[in-house]
Amino acid sequence: MRVRVDAGKCVGAGSCALVAPDVFDQDDDDGTVILLHEAVPAGHEDQVREAAAICPAGVIALNHTGG
Amino acid sequence: MSVVIAGGGAGGLRMTEALRQRGYTGPVTVVGAEAHLPYNRPGLSKELLRGDEDGIWLGEPDADVVLADPATAVDTDRNELLLNSGRRIAYTDLVLATGAEARRLPMVAAEAHRIRGLDDAVALREDLRKGGHLLVIGGGFVGCEVASTARTMGLGVTVVEVLDHLAEGALGPAVGAYLSDLHRSHGVRLLCGRTVVSANRLTDGTWLVALADGTELTADHVVEGSGSIPATGWLEGGPFTLDSGVVCDDRGRTNIPHVYALGDVARWWHPAHARHLRMEHWTSVTDQAAVVADTILGTGDRPLEPVPYFWSDQYGVRLQAIGLPGRDDEVTVLRNGTRGSLLGCYSRDGRLTGVVGVREGKAVARLRLFMRDAPTLADALAHLSTKEK
């Protein structure tokens, strides 16, 4: 599974980093998402799905091809 | 089954997305008063106003979208939404998401700019591009953001605010004073603790604004930023319980079965706070849409995210708030950093009510989980000091 973020539209609520801290981090200053792994590490898929579903700005996109 | 959403803004889009995410493939109709597809309303006083249109569109709902045809009433006997054109749309479940309208003070002439919709922001932008001096009536968040954007565009800016500091009504005097200093340092003339008694456009197109203390100000453009009121006018006289918004339970249900409300128009019951609250935050719409979709479809029973979040961008710095920081709360300012950062913990009777940060994005967001357990101020300060080590 791969994940993409549109950081330009991120509003810094940090929901993703709360549910999937190994995949998403935040900028110290404005809280904008920082993607740590484009290829989701094994075992973190559910967390990342959850993060995409609850992202208040809808900026997290999943791509299942390849896995 | 057929879901109809009245309101083509964030609520219309997020509600449709939440239904589709849960596997609902049946009909959804989104009815909007404006001629536009859902757009990024927070950007109206920020990016869009200064001319950056890149992020303006939010996306098209996967639904039948009716534009420029406002809903005028709900026929709850026949389960139909009535539109201005005369059209009636049958629903099994209806979501009211008509947002809010800009408040209009009676002493400010109708030609003053107010920003609620895209067309308002485009009209203001055209005026700001002419340069000159802008006078902002009301120093709330929208007023502050417009002032900041106009300064960035090179205009002279005056803000008249009835309270002693900018954003004091929302965040109290301590953070308000910080924002006042920020604006002053960017060359804004602040007239706080002053009341506008009249604002009129003269025959030459310029403005004359009179204050209660006798001061007279002139300006090329006037923006009124005096807050917003829930868009419930079309529901008045109907069967819904209205009280500055559509009154809902903690799942977004109105008093009428199969009718829900969310977003700026809705006043939900919040069990943790034991009262009804109307959130006017962009991210609350997504949180509420998830709960309403679960309730309609029976896909889950997860309660609403209990810690609200909002942000505001001014002069390239971001303010963020979680919880319900109140004007009269006690504020413990933890950091007042040299790089312009600020972290304030709000409390009432020893309980943490909210946290506000400027340039503290990560710190504020990370406290959201912690805030869910209604911590005391002492817990919060201890938690923060261990994080710092």
Ligand SMILES: Cc1cc2nc3c(=O)[nH]c(=O)nc-3n(C[C@H](O)[C@H](O)[C@H](O)COP(=O)(O)OP(=O)(O)OC[C@H]3O[C@@H](n4cnc5c(N)ncnc54)[C@H](O)[C@@H]3O)c2cc1C
């Ligand atoms: C200038 C501005 C800046 C903002 N900045 C921020 C920010 O930085 N951070 C933040 O958290 N929040 C911000 N907000 C608040 C945020 O935009 C709102 O909380 C959010 O848009 C609410 O979504 P909604 O769907 O409830 O209402 P809206 O987005 O207002 O959508 C409601 C839609 O319903 C339509 N409508 C109204 N009446 C009818 C009718 N009778 N029939 C059909 N349609 C109707 C309206 O035209 C509108 O398109 C800002 C708001 C404004 C105006």
